[in-house]
Amino acid sequence: xxxxxxxxxxxxxxxxYAVGQFNIxxxxxxxxxxxxxxxxxxxxxxxxxxxxxxxxxxxxVVVGMVNGLLKDQNIDVPVSLHLDHGTYDHCYKxxxxxxxxxxxxxxxxSIEENVQKTTELVKVAHGKGLSIEAEVGSIGGEEDGxxxxxxxxxxDECKQIADLxxxxxAAGIGNIHGKYPANWQGLSFETLDAIQKLTGDLPLVLHGxxxxxxxMIKKAIDLGVSKINVNTECQLSFAAATRKYIEEGKDLExxxxxxxxxxxxxxxxxxxxxxxxxxxxxxxxxxx
Ligand SMILES: [Zn+2]
Numbered sequence: 001x002x003x004x005x006x007x008x009x010x011x012x013x014x015x016x017y018a019v020g021q022f023n024i025x026x027x028x029x030x031x032x033x034x035x036x037x038x039x040x041x042x043x044x045x046x047x048x049x050x051x052x053x054x055x056x057x058x059x060x061v062v063v064g065m066v067n068g069l070l071k072d073q074n075i076d077v078p079v080s081l082h083l084d085h086g087t088y089d090h091c092y093k094x095x096x097x098x099x100x101x102x103x104x105x106x107x108x109x110s111i112e113e114n115v116q117k118t119t120e121l122v123k124v125a126h127g128k129g130l131s132i133e134a135e136v137g138s139i140g141g142e143e144d145g146x147x148x149x150x151x152x153x154x155x156d157e158c159k160q161i162a163d164l165x166x167x168x169x170a171a172g173i174g175n176i177h178g179k180y181p182a183n184w185q186g187l188s189f190e191t192l193d194a195i196q197k198l199t200g201d202l203p204l205v206l207h208g209x210x211x212x213x214x215x216m217i218k219k220a221i222d223l224g225v226s227k228i229n230v231n232t233e234c235q236l237s238f239a240a241a242t243r244k245y246i247e248e249g250k251d252l253e254x255x256x257x258x259x260x261x262x263x264x265x266x267x268x269x270x271x272x273x274x275x276x277x278x279x280x281x282x283x284x285x286x287x288x
Contacts, residue, residue, distance in 0.1 A: 001070065002100035004131035005080040005227070006167045008043040009203035012226040017282030018217075020209075022274055023047040023084060023231035026056060029238075030065060032267045034075050036274040042283040043078040045101070047229060050083075050090050059097035067098070077287035080131070084229070091121055095128055103133040103170070111157055115164065122165045133227075134161050137172030139207045152191050159198040168227055170205040171195050173220075178232050180211045187216050189223060196224035203227060210236075214280055221282065230277055234270045241269035 005019070012019050024030045024046050037044035046066060053059050066081050082101035083094040091102045104121045106114035118134050125132040137153025153171035162169055173195075174188045196204060203226035209217070210232040217228065245265045250256045278284050 002067065002081050002098075003078050004129060004167070005045050005082060005101045005133075006131040008045075008078050008080065009131075009168050009226045010201070011286070012043075012283065013201060013203045013224065015282075015286065016221060017286060018206075018221050018226050018228045019043050019045055019283050019286075020274070020277050020281055021045040021047040021082060021084070021205075021227055021229040022234060022277075023049060023052060023229070024056075024062075025052050025235075027065060028263050028267045029234065029270060031069055031073070032270045033274055034066075034069050034073060034079065036271050036278070037077050037079065037287070038073070038075050040275060040278050040284045041077060041287040042278045042285070043080075043287050044278075044283075045080045045082050045227065047082050047084040047231065048094075048099075049085060049231075050087065053083075053090075053094075059094055059099070063098040082131075082133070084231075085135075088117055088121070092124075095124060095130060099130065101131040101133070101167075103135065105135045107135040107138040107172075111160070115160065118161060118166065119164050126165070131167040133168050133170055133205060134164070134166040135170040135172075136161050139170065139172050139175055139177060152188050153195065155191065155194040155198050158195045162199040162202050166202075168203040168205050169195075169199065170207055173206075175206055175208040175212065177208045178210070180208075187212065187220060189219060192220060192223045192225070199224075205229065209233070209277070217280055228277075228281055230273075233277070234273050237269040237273045238266040241265040 022033045080101045081099045085105040091104050106117050136158045137151050151172050158171050173191045204224045205227040206225045207229045209228040209230040
């Protein structure tokens with residue numbers, strides 16, 4: 001059964017580790033991430049962007065697929081199904097469809113409007129047992145056509161949004177979505193530290209986990225980050241493994257064209273990426 005992400009992230013914050021949010025795109029992604037979490041006894045958050053939800057056929061399809069896998073594959077670790085960067089309308093759609101967690105990304109609104117909409121959604125989400133993430137300070141890079149400038153969040157605004165009762169908070173600290181450019185300045189640990197001092201026990205979220213060096217990840221966890229979002233890295237490893245299979249001509253050998261064979265190296269690559277991240281984040285063995 002799907003659970004909200006609140007308990008798993010509070011435990012993570014108290015235990016000084018982070019839970020990975022791995023974004024899903026299809027059955028292979030979802031099945032692989034869930035089986036890896038089970039194998040490593042790790043809690044896990046499945047992230048669904050609005051674009052990926054549409055790609056998979058809609059939120060009901062996503063909920064049906066995930067719940068089916070939990071049952072048929074006997075997934076007995078805590079799993080949360082979370083809307084990633086939700087707009088106001090899509091938060092309601094996912095609540096109705098049976099997600100167990102939502103992110104309301106009101107970072108492009110004025111702080112007043114972000115506060116007003118977040119307040120309302122906190123009430124609705126909590127009324128139905130879901131957890132809710134909010135964002136302050138837009139996160140750089142591009143996600144589903146939304147381009148953020150990678151600004152650094154104002155700690156006082158973070159405190160203001162935290163006080164609305166959100167369960168975890170994403171704050172821009174120089175992190176960006178997608179691949180990091182060569183001239184990237186690194187994470188602002190000064191900002192992260194200031195935010196954590198003001199928000200106390202509230203779990204903090206690091207978006208754009210692809211390509212942040214391991215030592216920076218560990219330092220961020222030390223400073224209160226309890227959820228780290230990984231999306232691009234699984235896409236890159238899936239693509240590389242699939243490219244290798246085809247370039248070696250394996251799809252032309254025997255029944256190598258069968259999608260169950262053609263997509264297997266990519267699924268294995270996602271498994272390896274997820275395993276590496278769970279080990280880095282320290283969530284291995286924390287499911288029980
Ligand atoms: Zn994000």
